[in-house]
Amino acid sequence: MEKFTTHTGRAVPLRRSNVDTDQIIPAHWLKKVTRSGFEDGLFEAWRKDEEFVLNRPERQGASVLVAGPEFGTGSSREHAVWALQNYGFQTVISSRFADIFRGNSLKNGLLTVVLPQETVERLWELTEADPTAEITVDLEAREVRAEGVTAGFELDDNVRWRLLNGLDDISITLQNEADIATFEATRPAYKPRTQPAA
Amino acid sequence: MGRTLAEKVWDDHVVRRAEGEPDLLYIDLHLLHEVTSPQAFDGLRLAGRPVRRTDLTIATEDHNTPTLDIDKPIADPVSKVQLETLRKNAAEFGVRIHSLGDVEQGVVHVVGPQLGLTQPGMTVVCGDSHTSTHGAFGALAFGIGTSQVEHVLATQTLPLAPFRTMAITVEGELPEGVTAKDLILAIITKIGTGGGQGYVLEYRGSAIRSLSMEARMTICNMSIEAGARAGMIAPDDTTFAYLKGRPHAPQGEDWDAAVEYWRTLAGDEDAVFDAEVFIDANELTPFVTWGTNPGQGAPLGANVPHPEDFTDPQERIAAENALKYMGLEAGTPLREVAVDAVFVGSCTNGRIEDLRAAAAILDGRQVADGVRMLVVPGSVRVALQAVEEGLDKVFTAAGAEWRHAGCSMCLGMNPDQLAPGERCASTSNRNFEGRQGKGGRTHLVSPQVAAATALLGRLASPADLTDPVAVEA
Ligand code: SF4
Numbered sequence: 039m040e041k042f043t044t045h046t047g048r049a050v051p052l053r054r055s056n057v058d059t060d061q062i063i064p065a066h067w068l069k070k071v072t073r074s075g076f077e078d079g080l081f082e083a084w085r086k087d088e089e090f091v092l093n094r095p096e097r098q099g100a101s102v103l104v105a106g107p108e109f110g111t112g113s114s115r116e117h118a119v120w121a122l123q124n125y126g127f128q129t130v131i132s133s134r135f136a137d138i139f140r141g142n143s144l145k146n147g148l149l150t151v152v153l154p155q156e157t158v159e160r161l162w163e164l165t166e167a168d169p170t171a172e173i174t175v176d177l178e179a180r181e182v183r184a185e186g187v188t189a190g191f192e193l194d195d196n197v198r199w200r201l202l203n204g205l206d207d208i209s210i211t212l213q214n215e216a217d218i219a220t221f222e223a224t225r226p227a228y229k230p231r232t233q234p235a236a
Numbered sequence: 237m238g239r240t241l242a243e244k245v246w247d248d249h250v251v252r253r254a255e256g257e258p259d260l261l262y263i264d265l266h267l268l269h270e271v272t273s274p275q276a277f278d279g280l281r282l283a284g285r286p287v288r289r290t291d292l293t294i295a296t297e298d299h300n301t302p303t304l305d306i307d308k309p310i311a312d313p314v315s316k317v318q319l320e321t322l323r324k325n326a327a328e329f330g331v332r333i334h335s336l337g338d339v340e341q342g343v344v345h346v347v348g349p350q351l352g353l354t355q356p357g358m359t360v361v362c363g364d365s366h367t368s369t370h371g372a373f374g375a376l377a378f379g380i381g382t383s384q385v386e387h388v389l390a391t392q393t394l395p396l397a398p399f400r401t402m403a404i405t406v407e408g409e410l411p412e413g414v415t416a417k418d419l420i421l422a423i424i425t426k427i428g429t430g431g432g433q434g435y436v437l438e439y440r441g442s443a444i445r446s447l448s449m450e451a452r453m454t455i456c457n458m459s460i461e462a463g464a465r466a467g468m469i470a471p472d473d474t475t476f477a478y479l480k481g482r483p484h485a486p487q488g489e490d491w492d493a494a495v496e497y498w499r500t501l502a503g504d505e506d507a508v509f510d511a512e513v514f515i516d517a518n519e520l521t522p523f524v525t526w527g528t529n530p531g532q533g534a535p536l537g538a539n540v541p542h543p544e545d546f547t548d549p550q551e552r553i554a555a556e557n558a559l560k561y562m563g564l565e566a567g568t569p570l571r572e573v574a575v576d577a578v579f580v581g582s583c584t585n586g587r588i589e590d591l592r593a594a595a596a597i598l599d600g601r602q603v604a605d606g607v608r609m610l611v612v613p614g615s616v617r618v619a620l621q622a623v624e625e626g627l628d629k630v631f632t633a634a635g636a637e638w639r640h641a642g643c644s645m646c647l648g649m650n651p652d653q654l655a656p657g658e659r660c661a662s663t664s665n666r667n668f669e670g671r672q673g674k675g676g677r678t679h680l681v682s683p684q685v686a687a688a689t690a691l692l693g694r695l696a697s698p699a700d701l702t703d704p705v706a707v708e709a
Pocket residue numbers: 298299343344345364366582583584642643646647664665
């Protein structure tokens with residue numbers, strides 16, 4: 039996983055609530071067996087419309103998605119995170135994220151930032167008025183900055199530490215392999231197994 | 237202080253707890269399917285890691301599988317690659333798999349319970365949000381992303397942040413013709429698609445106690461549609477009766493030991509929930525969705541709402557967008573909404589009880605002209621049972637199509653899809669834009685409402701059929 043310390047970029051305002059992961063990346067894209075190449079599937083249905091914000095010339099190269107509430111609801115597909123990253127987004131700001139999506143994003147180094155809806159509205163207004171306006175998401179200071187906006191955000195210390203260092207969860211867990219083995223030794227006999235233990 | 241059911245199951249699975257770190261939780265059962273696993277196996281391969289516990293892992297093919305001509309090669313080359321990738325990975329890593337054509341194949345959330353693999357007090361995960369289904373057994377079961385799939389394959393554990401608990405207490409009796417599906421749709425409309433966020437929901441109360449396991453699974457299945465981490469129901473005699481004798485259920489002394497443990501799982505009298513919701517079962521009526529998220533629902537007897545009815549500006553915009561997408565006029569009685577297709581199936585309502593309910597209504601009647609009805613059993617076992625009971629004949633005689641098991645039109649990854657603009661009454665769990673096919677419009681309903689709707693060609697409940705004129709129509 040790439041480290042995330044601080045990122046500054048132009049924004050895309052997505053004024054919609056309840057953007058589910060089926061909208062972020064439709065099911066037919068899920069047949070791919072890789073983690074890359076999902077950028078063209080991102081918001082595929084909406085991108086058919088020339089006026090859709092992502093299609094606007096002034097939004098090309100933007101890397102901060104400022105989304106409406108309940109972003110990422112529905113299916114657990116991590117492909118939604120990969121699609122956003124493949125497209126070039128480094129961070130997503132919303133007043134509320136669905137849990138699984140948020141977990142997936144943080145595991146992949148896509149920083150999801152929760153800000154109050156009023157702040158999201160101000161960021162929308164700012165970038166709509168001036169598409170070249172930049173937004174900085176500073177993980178070290180746990181702060182979002184833009185012209186006229188300075189807003190702190192919360193993020194679990196442990197998650198922040200993993201992101202700042204680009205650490206892979208599996209290796210961290212495997213450091214505690216002995217604890218896992220001890221736990222397994224006490225697992226009751228009546229708990230089912232899918233097949234006889236090897 | 238007393239603990240809730242969810243807290244007990246959590247506590248029983250903590251492998252490691254350290255200040256400032258998430259708890260490391262042991263996972264008892266890991267279910268896999270072809271869509272969310274290929275990148276996880278790739279990760280293992282790259283790091284040179286094995287699957288830690290192949291005996292706690294099982295795979296089935298469901299999302300991409302065709303429901304017709306299953307003995308022929310899969311027509312869609314991309315679907316074919318994905319299924320073959322799962323088969324290859326399962327063989328390479330030693331994971332048990334039930335492929336297309338196997339008698340245990342089916343939708344992953346139907347297969348786990350019917351094999352008796354899903355049991356009370358377990359932790360169950362799958363790279364699929366509807367893993368919440370398994371909570372019906374008093375298991376802590378939740379959907380995970382592909383990175384977490386890889387994590388569980390490698391370590392059989394997950395680092396997890398704590399959740400909050402919400403009690404959803406449903407007292408009373410569901411009126412005639414009102415089902416578990418109507419109840420959960422009403423709950424989601426009440427608390428909203430984000431209402432359960434961060435919570436494990438525990439459904440309880442007399443109305444829940446009286447439900448069958450199938451109905452309980454329907455309810456827990458849709459917990460995720462309220463944004464919840466998981467949904468649970470305390471195990472009781474109904475749970476034990478369902479499990480007894482299943483292939484992977486404990487036997488003999490093990491069974492007695494298991495039941496003794498399972499009985500300790502119910503929440504303590506003095507357990508405190510972080511939030512509570514009360515529902516009066518007696519007041520419920522058949523419920524349908526009119527919009528493009530599962531929280532946009534209303535009683536079947538209501539009208540399509542006006543966006544102005546919503547005080548919250550975001551909800552108002554969402555309603556406007558939804559009506560536009562759904563091609564609905566505010567104020568139209570929902571009962572006047574005509575459909576082109578009806579889908580009975582999915583991990584929400586594709587079990588034998590659901591098929592029986594739909595068949596009972598279709599028996600001796602005819603699907604309305606111009607309406608296409610698809611009946612897709614949740615698993616091969618469900619299909620076999622239905623055939624044994626003659627339900628397949630009832631469906632085909634009524635003019636419905638009887639298909640092979642799989643996810644099918646629940647998400648349209650296989651050829652079963654709606655055409656743009658087509659409207660469908662579906663027993664599945666998601667009415668998102670394009671979920672059942674690009675431009676398709678979905679109304680979530682119970683199997684009973686689905687069957688009545690197929691007969692009348694418009695959203696309807698079985699009660700509407702008692703009107704002889706309506707049946708003629
Ligand atoms: S039936 Fe539908 S909801 Fe259930 S696992 Fe399949 S696609 Fe997902």
